[in-house]
Amino acid sequence: xxxxxxxxxxxxxxxxxxxxxxxxxxxxxxxxxxxxxxxxxxxxxxxxxxxxxxxxxxxxxxxxxxxxxxxxxxxxxxxxxxxxxxxxxxxxxxxxxxxxxxxxxxxxxxxxxxxxxxxxxxxxxxxxxxxxxxxxxxxxxxxxxxxxxxxxxxxxxxxxxxxxxxxxxxxxxxxxxxxxxxxxxxxxxxxxxxxxxxxxxxxxxxxxxxxxxxxxxxxxxxxxxxxxxxxxxxxxxxxxxxxxx
Amino acid sequence: xxxxxxxxxxxxxxxxxxxxxxxxxxxxxxxxxxxxxxxxxxxxxxxxxxxxxxxxxxxxxxxxxxxxxxxxxxxxxxxxxxxxxxxxxxxxxxxxxxxxxxxxxxxxxxxxxxxxxxxxxxxxxxxxxxxxxxxxxxxxxxxxxxxxxxxxxxxxxxxxxxxxxxxxxxxxxxxxxxxxxxxxxxxxxxxxxxxxxxxxxxxxxxxxxxxxxxxxxxxxxxxxxxxxxxxxxxxx
Numbered sequence: 001x002x003x004x005x006x007x008x009x010x011x012x013x014x015x016x017x018x019x020x021x022x023x024x025x026x027x028x029x030x031x032x033x034x035x036x037x038x039x040x041x042x043x044x045x046x047x048x049x050x051x052x053x054x055x056x057x058x059x060x061x062x063x064x065x066x067x068x069x070x071x072x073x074x075x076x077x078x079x080x081x082x083x084x085x086x087x088x089x090x091x092x093x094x095x096x097x098x099x100x101x102x103x104x105x106x107x108x109x110x111x112x113x114x115x116x117x118x119x120x121x122x123x124x125x126x127x128x129x130x131x132x133x134x135x136x137x138x139x140x141x142x143x144x145x146x147x148x149x150x151x152x153x154x155x156x157x158x159x160x161x162x163x164x165x166x167x168x169x170x171x172x173x174x175x176x177x178x179x180x181x182x183x184x185x186x187x188x189x190x191x192x193x194x195x196x197x198x199x200x201x202x203x204x205x206x207x208x209x210x211x212x213x214x215x216x217x218x219x220x221x222x223x224x225x226x227x228x229x230x231x232x233x234x235x236x237x238x239x240x241x242x243x244x245x
Numbered sequence: 246x247x248x249x250x251x252x253x254x255x256x257x258x259x260x261x262x263x264x265x266x267x268x269x270x271x272x273x274x275x276x277x278x279x280x281x282x283x284x285x286x287x288x289x290x291x292x293x294x295x296x297x298x299x300x301x302x303x304x305x306x307x308x309x310x311x312x313x314x315x316x317x318x319x320x321x322x323x324x325x326x327x328x329x330x331x332x333x334x335x336x337x338x339x340x341x342x343x344x345x346x347x348x349x350x351x352x353x354x355x356x357x358x359x360x361x362x363x364x365x366x367x368x369x370x371x372x373x374x375x376x377x378x379x380x381x382x383x384x385x386x387x388x389x390x391x392x393x394x395x396x397x398x399x400x401x402x403x404x405x406x407x408x409x410x411x412x413x414x415x416x417x418x419x420x421x422x423x424x425x426x427x428x429x430x431x432x433x434x435x436x437x438x439x440x441x442x443x444x445x446x447x448x449x450x451x452x453x454x455x456x457x458x459x460x461x462x463x464x465x466x467x468x469x470x471x472x473x474x475x476x477x478x479x480x481x
Contacts (some may be wrong), residue, residue, distance in 0.1 A: 141325060
């Protein structure tokens, strides 16, 4: 209910601003809706959203898997941490644009280059978060698992993983928002389809309704994934915690 | 299971780089099914000794002999339950081979039946301690280590749990090592009492109790407690 209200306020502000600024600069909601419906009718909207989502899913999965594994290793093994730390600092501070441009130069304007570039941008934040989680593991519970001779894999699943889950969830959430932002840049620079490409086209044609139609559809998809996948997952892994006031 | 302990020394180095001894010349043997109780001033190194015997600390001089395949059940000073698993899952994780009948009986004895599907965060400390006991017994251990399992519980509950521990130890005849501050626990549960010195801990005196646990009357128990008090005074 509150969410609906806040959405209504957003629409009202938009409409009011459109009236003040003029339709040439900021088209009112109906104009954008019409552009979205036209794109949806031709199938282009769904195709481009689908392509972008697929890139997000691949890059995100790749970065999370690798990042969690590297982060766990760096949190557990001192040598791995000392070896990996300079690389981590380099990657953390490397601008996304540099990675994307270099990936396109070295690997060509290919799908692999785009997905790798997005994944590399997200990787270091996942590593840092999971490393912090690994450092915070409770040694007392490790001892319990040792005394009761719980096999390694079972101990990892039932003792270690639940402790890492909040950190993995945090890495997933911040990582997802990063990937959403970077995927459009990667598409704008070197892909012939996807939401980023379409926004680039709309920019060149100065087609603001089209630009907003794609942007807002994309935002709607992000919101849907956030509320239908990310939040339920977070709620599930933290269901044993007493509820915050 | 027989346990032979010969710890020559165990030392810690603190943050300032100073070395200090925690255990010195700690030698004893526990026979199969025997309950050894360690009593000593707090901070004397009892928990350090238990960690060595449980195989958690290998950094010491000396040796500890017990069968390699001995199953260990341990109750730590804090319950050490997994907060993200229910009571039953906590027990089953440590004892995957325990069957439903055994678990039900155990939960019934420890009055945990109503709490099987609760998370540890929903339990009082007394209940959590009972779950830790259930977990240690569910593995049907050859070697049971109890590190002040009844600390900070009210007297009535501690007495009930003590009787339950006695019953479980006798029904399975497991070699047991109990560390406690409570003379009551020591005298009612032990087959042999070991009196420890302040740090570095060594054994000051050993006091066997020959009457079986179940046959100890109140008079005898207060008699042993009086002897024990005299011994600890004499050794101060």
